[in-house]
Amino acid sequence: MTDPLSEVIALLQPRAVFSKGISGAGPWGVRYSDFGQPSFCAVLEGRCRLAVDNLAPLTLEAGDFVLLPATPGFTISGFQPVVPERVDPKRVAAAKGEVRHGTRGGRPDVRLLGGYFVFDSPDAALMVSLLPAMVHVRGVPRLSTLVRLVGDETREERSGRELVLTRLVELLLIEALRSTSGDDTPPGLLRGLADVRLAPAIRQMHRHLTRPWTVAQLAKSAALSRSAFFERFTRTVGQAPMEYLFDWRMAVARGLLRRRELSISEVAERVGYSSASTFTAAFSKHVGQPPGRFSRAS
Template structure:
């Protein structure tokens, strides 16, 4: 049976990881503008505030983990009001020592391990659109262990470091995303997979992308009427079912085109289009360039 979460992460190709220790004491606040790369943070001890653009403020406590697959703008702070200091994530990541905010001496009020990694897929934005913008996990020690391993591997320049970090990035993503699967997750693939009815339809879309699906057929897979399925899917996943299917088909098509070992007609057939011309029209409309040109440029 298809495993949509694993397939999405495999296509994203998580790789290079940057991480560092961060601490804060007294009055402090830092502001990061929209970054684009996926970022993560584990709270090792203490507590702080996190305000992500477009979301309710969060109080982070020891044992909490946060993942932002596309990292919108956000502010992190202590609990006393102060004007945020603007930060450059690329400069912060290049620093080797722990990054300290607020009062520089004495014990910190909070200690974190934070960082970001890079998706190898040139089409990461398309696939990331299927994931929630913000993942907040509480009480999952496995995640903290993985983050600590990432921090240790980042600091030490051992043989095989890049390969280990790439694998740890995959594990970090899987652990974070499946820990956040539930009815309380923000709209996206995770929330859809948490719904037993919707999950059956999503797995079918991933297992049989070439099939000429209709909303009615997908509704039958979910044991729901057409209208009930459409409404429930759109609410949980954040997009209508056929739009989700098209995004997934285009992600698969791009991956197949980059491999350059299939004809256009074969790619079209594998992702559910009756002819190369029909596929070419749909691909051009969705991606902004014909599939043949996309394949040459990648």
């Protein structure tokens, strides 16, 4: 069975983890500039305040996990008024041991494990646009366990480190994203998969990518009228059904072309096009270059 969430993460190609321990006590605050790469933070003990640009501030507690798929600017701090220290995450050298903010020495008010990684896929922007700006998960022990394993693996220089970290990050992403659902989730794939009517249609699109889908057929799988399905899908996922399907087909096609294992006609068939010429025209218009040139340049 095809799982859309797993497919998105596989196409994102997450890798290269950097993580560090952070603690704070007394008046403290750190302002991180816009980073762009995906980052995460787990609260190991205590409490702190997180304010992500353009989102409502929230209080983080022990056991909380936060994922920022594109990491805009944000401030993390204690609860006392303070002018935050400004940090450019792109220039921060790898820290040895735990980084302490605020009052030195003594028991900290909060201990965190923060980190970031990269998405290797050139289609990362499309994939990230299907995810919430911030994923906040509370009370999922499996996530805390995964974060600790990431921290342990980051510190150790053991053989197979990069492969283990890649697998851990994939698990971390899946666990975090599937723990986030409901009506308060922003429009995107997660909210669509949480909708009992839309989820079957989304899974059908992913499972049978070669099928010449129509809105009417997808509406039937959702047990909705054509107009009700179109409106609900667009509002919930943030894209019209055929737009989502087209973007997904192009993302899968780019992944196949980069691997250079199939001919253009075979790639066309894999993503639902009856002829190589029709696929080439659609791909060229969407990507800005024909599939053959794209494959050679990848």
